[in-house]
Amino acid sequence: MTSPGSSELGRCIFCQKTSGPFRSVEHIVPESMGNISGRRVLPKGAVCDPCNNYFASKVEGPVLGHISFQNLRAKYMVPTKRGKTPFVKGFAHNTDIEVGMRLNKKTNRLEFFAIKESQAAEFERLKRLDAMFVRQNLLVFPMEVDPPQKEMSRFLAKMAFEALFERFCNTVGEKAAYKIISGEHYDRVREWARYGHNFDEWPYHYRAYFPEETLMEHPDTGEWVQFGFGCDLLLTSIPETYFVFSYYGHEFVINLGGPAIKGYQQWLSENNYVSFLVEKKGSFVQSVTENGEEKHFLVPLIVLPDA
Numbered sequence: 001m002t003s004p005g006s007s008e009l010g011r012c013i014f015c016q017k018t019s020g021p022f023r024s025v026e027h028i029v030p031e032s033m034g035n036i037s038g039r040r041v042l043p044k045g046a047v048c049d050p051c052n053n054y055f056a057s058k059v060e061g062p063v064l065g066h067i068s069f070q071n072l073r074a075k076y077m078v079p080t081k082r083g084k085t086p087f088v089k090g091f092a093h094n095t096d097i098e099v100g101m102r103l104n105k106k107t108n109r110l111e112f113f114a115i116k117e118s119q120a121a122e123f124e125r126l127k128r129l130d131a132m133f134v135r136q137n138l139l140v141f142p143m144e145v146d147p148p149q150k151e152m153s154r155f156l157a158k159m160a161f162e163a164l165f166e167r168f169c170n171t172v173g174e175k176a177a178y179k180i181i182s183g184e185h186y187d188r189v190r191e192w193a194r195y196g197h198n199f200d201e202w203p204y205h206y207r208a209y210f211p212e213e214t215l216m217e218h219p220d221t222g223e224w225v226q227f228g229f230g231c232d233l234l235l236t237s238i239p240e241t242y243f244v245f246s247y248y249g250h251e252f253v254i255n256l257g258g259p260a261i262k263g264y265q266q267w268l269s270e271n272n273y274v275s276f277l278v279e280k281k282g283s284f285v286q287s288v289t290e291n292g293e294e295k296h297f298l299v300p301l302i303v304l305p306d307a
């Protein structure tokens with residue numbers, strides 16, 4: 001993607017400044033969501049460090065640290081970019097005490113702890129009551145995916161805009177990609193991702209599409225691995241450009257052109273509600289029961305010839 005001698009890089013696609021610095025590598029999907037292969041990254045010089053840092057702390061951070069995504073990452077042991085496995089977030093029933101759960105790899109036992117230092121003593125007290133059977137110390141670890149709307153929308157907008165730039169780089173080259181992406185046609189999504197002040201909200205479409213446990217064949221090793229993240233751009237016949245993002249079967253879709261999702265709902269109804277990332281890529285999810293346990297596999301669609 002980065003051709004030697006390319007002179008275009010060094011102007012940020014978000015703030016459009018050339019001041020930089022441009023030391024960081026921008027991951028379209030964050031490393032802490034499993035994007036560690038180095039495949040979905042933008043060339044150095046596409047996003048400046050101030051924008052990269054801003055996204056990490058103000059856009060990606062609130063989404064990744066939200067209980068919805070943190071617990072998904074913890075459940076499937078997706079390490080952070082520093083190699084740590086996130087703990088599962090929850091709370092002690094009927095209290096506001098936030099409780100974390102993690103596996104102690106040395107003892108192979110689950111550990112429960114107060115997330116906030118200020119609640120540690122109260123949590124210890126609850127545990128003592130529990131030991132005396134005074135209180136049924138019920139801990140609750142919610143697993144539903146319901147991220148904060150605005151942060152999630154801006155997170156999707158950021159990935160969408162970067163995926164679009166990546167696509168243009170690959171098809172028409174960096175110079176033309178910069179020209180297209182700098183046009184005012186993309187000001188709305190650029191501003192929404194980077195500043196978030198041009199609209200009150202920018203809706204996205206969400207559905208739980210396939211089971212979280214679905215396995216796929218790793219493209220390089222051929223081993224069956226969890227189907228973690230997937231994303232692509234969808235151009236509808238209207239025409240509108242959508243960014244489709246899937247995380248453990250949870251599908252989020254945002255319109256790159258503006259805060260409306262109607263065109264995607266229309267695309268769904270015209271396409272029998274299949275997934276752009278599954279059936280439209282020639283696959284489907286096959287569920288089988290093995291020893292009483294249900295398993296799910298992403299397998300190729302085979303079209304049988306007419307008999």
Ligand SMILES: [Zn+2]
Nearest residue numbers: 012015048051
């Ligand atoms: Zn910038």
